[in-house]
Each structure stands twice: as structure tokens, then as C-alpha cells.
Amino acid sequence: MTVSLSVTHRPGQGRPVAFLHGLASRGSVDWPDREWEGVLGERPRMVIDLPAHGDSVALGSATTSVVLDTIASSIGAEEVDLVGYSLGARLAWDLAHHPGVAVRRLVLGGLSAGEPFAFVDLPAARAALAGDRPPRDPLTGMIVQMVSMPGNRPADLLSLIEGLAAEPFVLGRGAPAVPVLLLGGAHDEMAAGIDDLAAMLPDARARRVPGDHLSALHTAEFRRAVQEFLAE
Template sequence: MSDNTSLTVSRFPAQEAGPPVLLVHGFASDGHTDWITTGWPAALTAQGRRVIVPDLPGHGSSPAPKDATAATAKAMLDELARAVGNVSEVDVIGYSLGARLAWDLPTLLPVRRMVLGGISPVEPFGALDLTAVMAFTTGGKLSADPLTAAISRMISAPGRDPIALCRCIEGLRVEPFAPTALDLPVLFVRGEEDPISQGIETLVDLVPGSELVVVPGDHGGCLRGARFKAAALEFLEA
């Protein structure tokens, strides 16, 4: 794969003591917020790892998808593969939506090891009232449904593009998360107070020999906690 992705990608060089590491952020976030400000590239480059941090379509500094077809899981996966480029091996760390996308990256890239944090075992956008979400972003009432309300607030936060994120939701709903078995080393991480990753054990069962680490915190706290980072760094060093 050549580096002809449309995504905005931050790259951190190192002395190549191991495969590069791709960091894939969560929904309604970006690479800078999830990874760079929390010190992940610095920790990985200190271990001799080159680091690749893209912003997904409609997130951060990457262009907004022109329509839902440009924001399906397949479209996002293709862009991530192009961001990585031509490598003999790559390690992947994904969080939340990033973990969901990372699950299918071994079909496109020579993934050696993966760390999947904050991943939901079910399709999170399937039960969402997208019409109500879109209405809220243009001044409508907040939905009484807790999930719809939470997503509505999330995509309307300062600095986010609610129209682009609605297109992402629409595109991701086209291809609901339907994980199949993986045959590579995987570390699963969930926060002990994270409702999104409840039931993650069903995913662990799909990956023989995988590990599950439960760390303190809710969905955001897990990502930013020292325990998650320490477990991931140790796992990738194996």
C-alpha cells in the first residue's frame, strides 16, 4: 500500500527496534486527544517504535466524508491501511471505535500484535435514533433515549463537526460490527467502570490465547490511565 491516504496523519520516527505501531482513536475524538496528549507516541518511540497516528474521516483534521459511503468501516479501513503504507509487520492499538476497526485490519495489513481497548461486543450505533441526533445538532430537542442523547451531546461538543460525525454514524451502521475469530496475539483492555465494554469476554473467546486486563476507570479513564499504557507496552514488547 502506498501512502496516498486522505487522512491527516502524525508520524513519530524512531530507531526501528520493532515494527511500527498504528494508533487508532475513538469516535468523536482524534489522534491528538486520545494518543498524543496522553503520551503514547513518546512512550513507544522510547522503545524504538515508529508511531503512526491518523485522524479518522470526519475527525480531527481529516476531511469530512462527502457522504455515508465514504465513512463505512470498509472505507475507513482502506484509509488506515494506506496510512500505514508498505510494511513487513505492524502492531496496532485501537480504542473504542478504533478497536472495532482494528479487528478487521489483519485482512489488509500484516498485523503482528493488537491491543484492543474499550471495545463494545455489540454494534453501538445500531439502536441509535440518528434522526433525533441530527435534529439536536440543528437546534432540536434532546432525545429521551439515553444512548441517543449521549451521542448527540458528544458530536455537538466544541471543536467537533456534527454533520461529518452524523455521516460517520450513518456509514458505520451500513456494516454492523460482526467480529469473526482472529489468529494472532491480542490484548483486550477494559475499564472496570466502563459500560461500553461490558460483555467484552465474548470477544476474548473469539481469539484463542488472548489476554484480558481490567484496569481502573470508566471509558475515558481507562484510556488515560497509566495501567492501560503499561499493559500495552509490555504486551507489544513480547
């Protein structure tokens, strides 16, 4: 049975732009109308809540391949430009060559060159959510803090992380062949390797915008970079 995710459609004319948000967020938070209204002219926008996020269903500990199939089914067969941030960028990298999605141009914001989820101590994270002591390692502690933010489903998000870690992000596997723009905040340590990532791809460029991992996404410079790249 095909599972559909929650997708908010903003009508318009021309090729749609699909947006994928980051971990422990949702589409309306990372891609709010007040910031993106009119940025892409009259083009329709498709804002997707990832599995276990926002109004979308949870997929348990489904692997990356299953998550990608679910997102592809929710986007549909129409050609799109794809914009992802953080976890959304990690998934967009693979979606760009998924047989169920036709991607013309790809924007990857806040993308880490490594796979962080493989290093999350899931037993410690689950124990902390159950009231045990906080995790000892900083990464797991940060993940627990993120998934526990108001409005989130912590257990479902940890299961998602478990499934993604079981089939980790590998840069050398199916690198995007479409034109790619890599965006990173000037003070975002997670996106420190975007110049090296751009050098790996046949048609890519990297660009820095103000801010850290949380704030760069919401800057006018980020939106302008996306606007200019997708208008080419």
C-alpha cells in the same frame, strides 16, 4: 482516487505502532505525546485521525469497508503493531485481517461486544443539532452530546455513524488471528464483555485497568499493559 487521512508520524527505530482513537476525539487527544513518549522505547509511532475527525477528511456516509480501506491505505504496507480504543478498536478488529495491512500484534481497548451505532436515531440526532428538542433515547442523546463537543464536525460525524451502521460490526466475521490484548476499564460498562471476546479468539487475553470508558485510556496501567504486550 485514494483518500489519505491525517497521520502524525513520530520517528524511531523498529516496527511502527499505529494508533486509532475513539469516536468524537482525535489522535492527539487519545494518544498524547506527554503520555506515550518513551513508553514503547525507540519505536516509531503513527497516530491517525479517523475520517471526519481531527484534521482528516470526511467520507460522508461511506460504509465500514470503505473506511477500513482508507485507514489501511494511510497505514501502508509496512508491518505494524496496531492499538485501537473504542471506535478505533472496532475498526482495528477488522483491520487485523485486511489485505492491505500487515498487523503483528493487536491491542483493543474499550471495545464493545455489540454494534451501538445501529441503534442511534439519526433523524432525531440531526433534528437536535438543528435546534429541535433533545432525543428521547439516552444513546442518541449521548451521541449528540459527543459529536457536538468543541472542535468536532457534528454533521460529518453523524454521517460517519450512518455509514458504519449500514455495515455493522459483527464479531463472528473475520475474527483476528494475530495475538490480541483486550483492555477495559474496571468501571467501563461498554467493555464489560472483553473476557467473552478473548475466549472467542485463538490467541487473546483480557486485562482490566482502573477507570471508566473515558479515563481508563489515560492511566499508567493501560500504557504499561500495552508496553508489556508489544514487547513480547
